[in-house]
Amino acid sequence: MDIDFPLVLVVLTFVTGLIWLLDILFLRKRRLAAAGMAPGEGRAEEEPKEPYLVDLSRSFFPVLAVVLVLRSFLVEPFQIPSGSMLPTLEVGDFILVNKYAYGLRLPVAGTKILEVDDPERGDVIVFRYPEDGSTNYIKRVVGMPGDRIRYQDRELFINGEKVETRFVARLPPVELWRETLGDTQHDVFLTLGRTGRSGEGEWLVPEGEYFVMGDNRDNSNDSRYWGTVPDELVVGKAFAIWMHWQSLTSLPSFDRVGGIE
Secondary structure, eight states, X not given: OOOOHHHHHHHHHHHHHHHHXXXXXXXXXXXXXXXXXXXXXXXXXXXXXXXXXXXXXXXXXXXXXXXXXXIIIIEXXXXXXXXXTTTTSOXXXXXXXXXXXXXXXXXXXXXXXXXXXXXXXXXXXXXXXXXXXXXXXXXXXXXXXXXXXXXXXXXXEETTEEOOEEEEEEETTXXXXXXXXXXXXXXXXXXXXXXXXXXXEEEEOOTTEEEEEOSBTTSOOSHHHHOOEEGGGEXXXXXXXXXXXXXXXXXXXXXXXXXOO
């Protein structure tokens, strides 16, 4: 079962903050009264010892509150679990996602409370999978609201125009191509010898939604198979790789640190 970490963080922050507040307003006064002391009398070290739960809450609440604010409104770390975004992102890459880029949203609920900007064609975004609303996915924005997208013979068309691509190298079992989406140039993989018409079709992107695809075009579960991404499910813009850690049996590497095209 997947753990809803944002919900857990919100609950822990609320509970520890509430316990600390109750101690400040009521519980500490009762402890002092029971010890025959009035607030402000004597030194702090002479006061009755705080209950363990109060001490724990006082210690953890500030840390949890800072993490909640940073993670909810500014930057959130993610780990890449699959190869669907190769060659841009590798399995084991740890990335940073700008939560502010597309507007401020309330944690857990996801309700937008401040408009900032909208995703642009070519952006790499993290979003909640439309079919369950909770699993985080990462893909590249291909289609904007109102666009007509066509994918045929492993070529991408936007509003009837073929997207510009340039062959770079043959790297069995794939070919490396350079693709231009809007102002963004990035690399994509096409698997050698792949046949069939999987993923082909034509789609009209609804208003307020986005058509997304993985850079590993023949090995990506994306909008070609389950549809577009509503704006309310967008989490943020991926902008940097800060570490690569393949597995627990290997050492972390910082060779891939840098921005994401």
